[in-house]
Amino acid sequence: MKFEMNKFENSRLFSYRYLFLALLLLIVASGLLLLPKNNKQQGITPEALLANAISPERYMSSDKLAHIYVNQDPSYVVVDVREKEEFTTYSLPNSINIPLPTLLSDDGMAYLDQNQYDIVFVSNDDFKANQAWILANRYGFKNMHVLKGGLQSWFTTIINPAKPTEQMPAEAFETYSFRKAASMYFGVAYPEEVKIIKKPTVKKAAPKKVVVPKKKKKKMPIEGGC
Amino acid sequence: MGPLIPNGVIPFEWNNIIAIIIGIAFGFILESSGFSSSRKLAGVFYGYDFAVLKVFFTAALVSSIGLLYMDYLGYVDMSFLYVHPTYLWGAIIGGVIMGVGFVAAGFCPGTSLCAVAIGKIDAIVYVIGIMVGIVIFAELYEVFQPIYDGYFKGYITLDETFNISPYLFIFLFTIIALVTFFISDIIRKKRKKVHHY
Numbered sequence: 001m002k003f004e005m006n007k008f009e010n011s012r013l014f015s016y017r018y019l020f021l022a023l024l025l026l027i028v029a030s031g032l033l034l035l036p037k038n039n040k041q042q043g044i045t046p047e048a049l050l051a052n053a054i055s056p057e058r059y060m061s062s063d064k065l066a067h068i069y070v071n072q073d074p075s076y077v078v079v080d081v082r083e084k085e086e087f088t089t090y091s092l093p094n095s096i097n098i099p100l101p102t103l104l105s106d107d108g109m110a111y112l113d114q115n116q117y118d119i120v121f122v123s124n125d126d127f128k129a130n131q132a133w134i135l136a137n138r139y140g141f142k143n144m145h146v147l148k149g150g151l152q153s154w155f156t157t158i159i160n161p162a163k164p165t166e167q168m169p170a171e172a173f174e175t176y177s178f179r180k181a182a183s184m185y186f187g188v189a190y191p192e193e194v195k196i197i198k199k200p201t202v203k204k205a206a207p208k209k210v211v212v213p214k215k216k217k218k219k220m221p222i223e224g225g226c
Numbered sequence: 227m228g229p230l231i232p233n234g235v236i237p238f239e240w241n242n243i244i245a246i247i248i249g250i251a252f253g254f255i256l257e258s259s260g261f262s263s264s265r266k267l268a269g270v271f272y273g274y275d276f277a278v279l280k281v282f283f284t285a286a287l288v289s290s291i292g293l294l295y296m297d298y299l300g301y302v303d304m305s306f307l308y309v310h311p312t313y314l315w316g317a318i319i320g321g322v323i324m325g326v327g328f329v330a331a332g333f334c335p336g337t338s339l340c341a342v343a344i345g346k347i348d349a350i351v352y353v354i355g356i357m358v359g360i361v362i363f364a365e366l367y368e369v370f371q372p373i374y375d376g377y378f379k380g381y382i383t384l385d386e387t388f389n390i391s392p393y394l395f396i397f398l399f400t401i402i403a404l405v406t407f408f409i410s411d412i413i414r415k416k417r418k419k420v421h422h423y
Contacts, residue, residue, distance in 0.1 A: 029400035
């Protein structure tokens with residue numbers, strides 16, 4: 001009888017404990033529903049964005065881009081983030097036009113959200129390209145670059161490079177000759193480089209007089225017949 | 227801040243050491259709460275003991291509620307957590323085999339090792355069975371591979387599949403758990419008690 005009593009008490013005790021634990025679980029779980037919504041940081045952390053922003057990988061010089069063009073490196077995609085009218089007026093060869101407002105549309109994302117290619121953002125100066133770079137980076141996309149100085153710098157360095165003066169170091173001359181060669185690749189003509197190649201005039205050989213030797217008939221002495 | 231190891235708070239080299247310590251603690255608690263008894267474990271199928279159901283259901287709830295709170299407060303970034311990929315038919319068939327083994331032997335793989343540690347002969351036989359199963363699977367891998375690798379659904383979660391907030395999902399899940407516990411208690415009281423040792 002005593003055993004029975006004990007058992008009864010035990011089961012009551014346990015059921016209270018269970019009830020308390022069940023209520024606790026319910027309260028804690030319903031607390032999740034009542035949490036005020038906070039805007040969570042989407043994409044990469046601010047620290048990672050900062051680290052990318054100060055990384056030397058961020059900017060690509062126009063010389064490097066020219067190198068890529070000349071070597072026809074297939075791993076780079078040049079994305080022009082200017083408006084369509086500007087793009088049609090002038091654009092880099094093989095570049096893709098994704099105007100900045102449409103960068104995060106499905107078409108734009110298809111180019112950015114991949115791991116195969118390095119993307120180079122191009123605009124008139126750095127400004128729009130950098131905006132695109134920040135957006136792409138916050139999505140966590142890899143291998144994003146900005147053309148340093150944009151198309152203006154492209155014009156002043158590659159298309160129309162300034163000739164170094166005589167007191168400049170030798171590297172300046174090397175850079176100049178590379179830029180000049182690159183600009184010729186892009187179709188800029190330099191008058192001093194154009195050599196007027198004189199076609200060697202081929203003298204027509206006078207037709208040889210074919211001398212057909214005429215057999216001179218020797219006058220044979222008339223021999224007497226029989 | 228968290229998870230601690232991916233964020234470098236704890237060096238990566240500590241990974242295995244921490245895993246061993248947690249594993250020892252897990253095994254000790256399993257054994258000390260009677261989970262190395264196949265009678266207790268099989269009770270969930272026969273309706274006289276629902277400790278397995280309650281313990282593992284509660285563990286899942288406590289950890290997910292805790293993670294959601296910590297994620298909300300910024301202590302743990304849940305996007306870092308590993309989501310197990312879903313191979314649909316592999317999971318279903320594997321689950322059925324696992325369930326049959328569980329009810330037939332009275333152990334799940336983890337608790338069987340606990341029982342081996344305290345020298346239970348049925349558990350030793352069970353673990354040998356696991357090894358035989360592993361060998362069979364490895365030898366016939368090419369036959370099973372289409373199921374093992376196929377029907378891949380990606381790293382999906384229930385709240386994303388049903389398109390509800392994880393908070394609401396965990397709340398509903400808690401209610402389901404509590405109702406299940408309540409019903410299981412009613413079933414248990416109707417059954418004759420079986421002693422396990």
